[in-house]
Amino acid sequence: MYPLSGAAAYDRAITLFSPEGKLYQVEYATKAADMGTLGLGIVYKDGVLLAADKRVTSRLVVGGSVEKLFQVDRHIGVVASGIVGDSRALVEYARDVAERYRFTYGEPIPVHYLAREVAKLKQIYTQYGGIRPFGVVMLIGGFYERPRLFETVPSGALMEYKAEAIGFGKKEAVEIFEKEYKEDMKLEEAVELAVKALRVGIPEGEELTVERIAMAYVDSEMELKEVDKKLIERYLG
Secondary structure (H helix, E strand, O other), rough: OOOOOOOOOOOOOOOOOOOOOOOOOHHHHHHHHHOOOOOEEEOOEEEEEEEEEEEOOOOOOOOOHOOOEEEEEEEOOOEEEOOOOHHHHHHHHHHHHHHHHHHHOOOOOOOOHHHHHHHHHHHHHOOOOOOOOEEEEEEEEEEEEEEEEEEOOOOOOOEEOOEEEOOHHHHHHHHHHHOOOOHHHHHHHHEEEHHHHHOOOOOOOOOOOOOEEEEEEOOOOOOOOEOOHHHHHHHHO
């Protein structure tokens, strides 16, 4: 029996680095996350907007059962792309962290603290045999003193953004942000930009409708609220 060579020699376990310095299982998890439908976050003047494409692949699926945008705490939301089961597991973990923080300190958890804890868990799952990385990328957005938006990836890396996209169509959506994003945008302008970015993740032959969009925002009231569907429809025409 011949020994494995090339990538096959290093992708059997999460703990093995390849000669090129790669962890192949982490790269595979990232690819799984990139296959999800498009999600995005935008920090505007007074808050942060989160949006996602809730694409339903069959007319037999109940639309309300498709989860892409989650509430973690009263003032924090999450958009996820990748393996749905992994998303739910991480959201439940984030909710537990937020609840313990509130119980311990008697105040809401800071957005950066929660994002860091989720990233730490993801990183732990890249270090030990017998487990695999989480195949999900998450945007964590909320308001604590000011609006903030973070991205966590399967490797455990954590970055803060003014605007970011995840999932299928990410590259094209980010190009739109780089051209049109403004820090002093109002909520209405952020919604318009989000709708424009979501369009690039729609497969050819399909239509972006208000029913397939999940969109919510958090501002200084520190409460995650759904965006009025009439406002979304205004920019779908």
